[in-house]
Amino acid sequence: MSVDSSISERAAALLEEFEMFDDWVDRYQHVIDLGKELEPIDEAFRTDAFKIQGCQSQVWLQPCSSGRQVHFKADSDAQITKGLIAILLRVLNHSSAIEIAQYELTFLDSLELKEHLSPTRKNGLDAMIRQIRLYSVAIEANAISTQ
Amino acid sequence: MDKIREDFPALNQLIHGLPLVYLDNAATTQKPLAVIEAIDGYYRNDNSNVHRGVHTLSQRATDAYEGARATIAEYIGAKSTSEVIFTRGTTDSINLVAASFGGTYLKAGDEVLVSEMEHHSNIVPWQLICNRVGATVRTIPVTDAGELDYPAFKASLSTKTKLVALTHVSNALGTINPVKDIITEAHAMGIPVLLDGAQAVPHGRVDVAELDVDFYCFSSHKLFGPTGFGVLYGKREFLEVMPPYQGGGDMIDVVDFAGTTFNDLPYKFEAGTPHIAGAIGMAAAIKYVNSIGFGFIQNQEAGLLHYATQQLTAIDGLRIIGEAKDKASVISFLIGSAHPYDVGTILDKFGIAVRTGHHCTQPLMKRFGIPGTVRASFTFYNTRAEIDRLEIAIRKAAAMLL
Incomplete structure (x- = not known):
């Protein structure tokens, strides 16, 4: 996926990719496989300071943005959570901070994976998205103030 | 048994298109019409x-x-x-x-x-x-x-x-x-x-x-x-x-x-x-x-526990946590290195309700050095056919995750 594409283009491409799968087993298998290909976080970030504690699974989020382009690495101890992280980061990474702050993650509804992002699911994903948005706002604010 | 299951309206429903198998009775039981x-x-x-x-x-x-x-x-x-x-x-x-x-x-x-x-x-x-x-x-x-x-x-x-x-x-x-x-x-x-x-x-x-x-x-x-x-x-x-x-x-x-x-x-x-x-x-x-009587309940639960233990231990890589001699109808388990959250998520897709996580017993999970378990808990309205569905679903989850 080109880094020049927009956030909605990347979401649309992902949806198209998932349309190949007829049933949930294949869809979930693809989520799990995407998790296996996820860019690993640097071990120095596998600490409590970068951990998003979920009741069911844990997420570690490593911010590595430069300028106003947002870039994150993340990991989870659960494979489905990790696969969903891969999906989210594929769409969100390489976006501008302002794009992320304003973007509604509606593409997940179409993937039928939305239930995993519910705050009541307690797998750390909902908190991860909130954290990414906060980072994005901070990146944008920082960029404006240093202009 | 069909008669007893009719007493519990919530048992009679489809989850993701499949009949519900409710094995989270230790969290809360379903309620009879009475x-x-x-x-x-x-x-x-x-x-x-x-x-x-x-x-x-x-x-x-x-x-x-x-x-x-x-x-x-x-x-x-x-x-x-x-x-x-x-x-x-x-x-x-x-x-x-x-x-x-x-x-x-x-x-x-x-x-x-x-x-x-x-x-x-x-x-x-x-x-x-x-x-x-x-x-x-x-x-x-x-x-x-x-x-x-x-x-x-x-x-x-x-x-x-x-x-x-x-x-x-x-x-x-x-x-x-x-x-x-x-x-x-x-x-x-x-x-x-x-x-x-x-x-x-x-x-x-x-x-x-x-x-x-x-x-x-x-x-x-x-x-x-x-x-x-x-x-x-x-x-x-x-x-x-x-x-x-x-x-x-x-x-x-x-x-x-x-x-x-x-x-x-x-x-x-x-x-x-x-x-x-x-x-x-x-x-x-x-x-x-x-009205059901503990004679019937205990007999039923002992049978389910014995059958489920036997069926689940036959699954490659499945490990039961908690093997006390005197045990209620609860099986906590892990399969290989699969995370309980992943297993529970896939079981739910098969219409099976189990509990995953630390079960509000973090010191106990720490003692066993595990993040949590998958827990299936049975009561008298559960059946062997439901345990068979659990076993098949666990095997499928293992195939996806391991």
Whole structure:
């Protein structure tokens, strides 16, 4: 996926990719496989300071943005959570901070994976998205103030 | 069996297009029609506040509410209804004892003895009161099989021990603790015992008089009754001395700014308008359980536990956590390195409801060095066919995850 594409283009491409799968087993298998290909976080970030504690699974989020382009690495101890992280980061990474702050993650509804992002699911994903948005706002604010 | 399953309307539904297999009974059980109808009937016909009204409805509500207390007292073998205190549930019951008994009897340097297999609700209330008074929560270790380390328990009892607070049946492992021996042992040293009976009452008859237990806590919703309601049984000798836990209406005798006197037992501990429908629903649940009978229930559960253990252990890489000799119908397990969250998510897609995670027993998970488990818990309305579906779904989950 080109880094020049927009956030909605990347979401649309992902949806198209998932349309190949007829049933949930294949869809979930693809989520799990995407998790296996996820860019690993640097071990120095596998600490409590970068951990998003979920009741069911844990997420570690490593911010590595430069300028106003947002870039994150993340990991989870659960494979489905990790696969969903891969999906989210594929769409969100390489976006501008302002794009992320304003973007509604509606593409997940179409993937039928939305239930995993519910705050009541307690797998750390909902908190991860909130954290990414906060980072994005901070990146944008920082960029404006240093202009 | 079909007849029994018809008593539970929630069992009859499709999840992701498949018939629901409900194996999360240790978290909460489904409710029989008898309970649903009792609650419905109360709100339709008798709804009124209890104890204070002179009108007919209030009298009917009070009769039903106090009748429920009599049903519950008889069910657990309490000598008197005044020893049966209504609470919001097991957690509330333990908090009541921790605050009121703990606040009265615990002093700096004292110890409250709990085990490593306690639910957080039988750890944290003791930590709170112990921190306040300078006492210590001491833990009894658990063996690799998930049993209480009995010699360590005996060695932990001392003149510093002011209370033993122990789970009757472990929610995470299913272990049934030898509570009769534990109580005898503790009483020989003059130490009272509190039992967390939340996981015990659905599986067998509990007789507080025969156990000679000092406090027994349990919830309605794990016994086929409504949520938000539970019981604290306490021996009168302690309840009389213990101060009220919460203040408000119903728990008072005379209120005056110069000083208030308190109502008699059990009302001293029941501030505010109670969960009247909860009491009535729980009494209906008890009557339902009595009509099924523990003979049938225990026979059914033992068969399911044996069959599920046999079917699940045949799965490659499956490891059961908690292999106590004396065990309730609960199987906690892990498959290979698969995370419980992933397994639970996939089982749900197959229409199977299990519990995943640490089961509010983080110290126990730490002791076994695991992030959590997948827990299947059975009750008398479950079937072997459901266990077959569980087994097949676990194999499919393993194929996806490993």
